Amino acid sequence: MTELEKELGEQVRRDYKAVKYFPFGNNSGAPFILTSDPFSYLQAWLDSKINGIKKDRGKKRKLYIKAKYFAELGEGFHISSKQARMPAKGTMIYYSLINLVKAYLLVNGYDLETKTEHHGLSLPSNKKLNLKLANINDSGVSIFHEFSKVIGVEIKNVDGNEIKLDEILRELPEVHEIGYALDLFPNTKRKFLPIELIIRTNSTRKRIYYTLAYEKKFDKIMKTDKLTKGIFKNKLEPIECKSDSSKKYYKSKLVFNYTNNSDTSHKMAYKKICADIKDLRITPMITRNGYRNYLNLEPSRMHRLSATLAFAYYIGTVARYRPTLNQEILKGKYQSIIQEAVNSCPNQFFYLMTSYITNQICAIPMAKIE
Template structure:
């Protein structure tokens, strides 16, 4: 068994085909995400009209994001959502052919029901003649999610948001659902490539993981190991095969958080509301932005005192997570920010 290199964004972001070749498909470390996106747009789009449209969206996304960072907490959600909406339009246009002549709609609605625990976020189904931005974006991040209308309880959905999960578990008095991946590696054995992940895992958690479809065993040294493998066609795996193994891992479920030392990976013992970080953050920001826009006077009533702390944590940490994780997801390679504190 021979250890082989992780590349093409493996295991989190591998795609069969890249929409743009950047940095020889290696990990990208950047200091200015907005200038980087301007470069991506210019490299992908050859026509002047298409480039101008996407650059206008990028300018608005940047302005709304930077304004949100300097705004009071209760004013931030709508500004962040406006930024994400424009960035989302860029992302779906890089993966499809919509263009500036289309009618773009949010593709989401919400019912706050006067309490966060009862609030519902509705992802609309695809429509003819208009672009449902939320539908198109969530379909990129969560390709297994139903394309029909989807109603989600906001509180339950937030359970899988890694960056605020500890605060979430404390507030709602529940056990944490995430099992951390202590280390991972990729090996080749004959015609197989095998992903090994050592888990920080109890016996009960291992049972939970196996019950919902993972393959977790204990090795001779007592370590909990999660494995996934595929058969390859040649002597070395190609990009499509990296993507195929990555897809198998993501189909089972893997969550991640970007910090100063890179990406930390997790598996989940919870079988419900297993959406990606990118989808969760985008939909939650829409929900919070709608309250800010339509019911600002209800903010303190919808959220309990403890939940207001949770929302503050979310708004202080997750916008940057979305910015970098969504970029990596769309481009199909790891993206990190240089000299930055997350």
């Protein structure tokens, strides 16, 4: 045991594997599913679900069959997008994302095709950088609204029925740094704080909690004082760590008893820990070396994946209906950040959505070579 572990507690383990936080509804200590093709894995997983249901009294099998259809459709648009150039590429990306979203809704019990479905967003002809949220009523299904609800951050029209492109882009961690390098978000500070999040236990392995840490250098470029306010203040308390002076540490106020050698206790403890962490709006980013976590210091009204879907809708709609605006956007100040988002956001979306749909941790194999 290291000095840091003696001071803060050791990392919780299950079957000799470190127990880490993920927002996917996975089990405690679940293994990584390494796949270089999340679409193929998702379709194989859906096949296993379809074949495992013999008597479909609850129509679950029917929903899985539809989900597989949309997953295959999403893959088809993704393949087409890789062969296309902007602006056509933007349209293909949007259709690949929204079809994966439909698969996610179906797996979560939404029986699509029963009502008129609409995107839930529009780009008014008199607007250039503002998307409009569709009105919600019982006559149709807004895919964007229902997705935001199920993914955990419901977007409501009462907060304003327009979403600015700047708001969308600032909610994408993949392009966060380039946005600030290009001075696209004036009068704001960077908000995605790289953190180390560890689920820990005390020396007797009878109590469970979590700690959050970040490097002190970020105090100068981010509003880290927010960690002492609002939701952060309610859930975290600062602690002194003598064995590591380069970071600032926080401990969860949630601490409860558990039985280390009990499967039932582990599952219950992990579920409670994940529920507590979820409200902090921690954003996972997948890399070839595993997942990295970022704390959103100024979360907007959108989940990060909702923002990705809104971005794809914007570039796809501009491509289809607004040739003059397309020229302005692709040649103007947003050119570099849009190109970066087009290159990096879809793959993140595919892996994360596959993890959410399957309740497993999908990751990129280190052996994958681009």
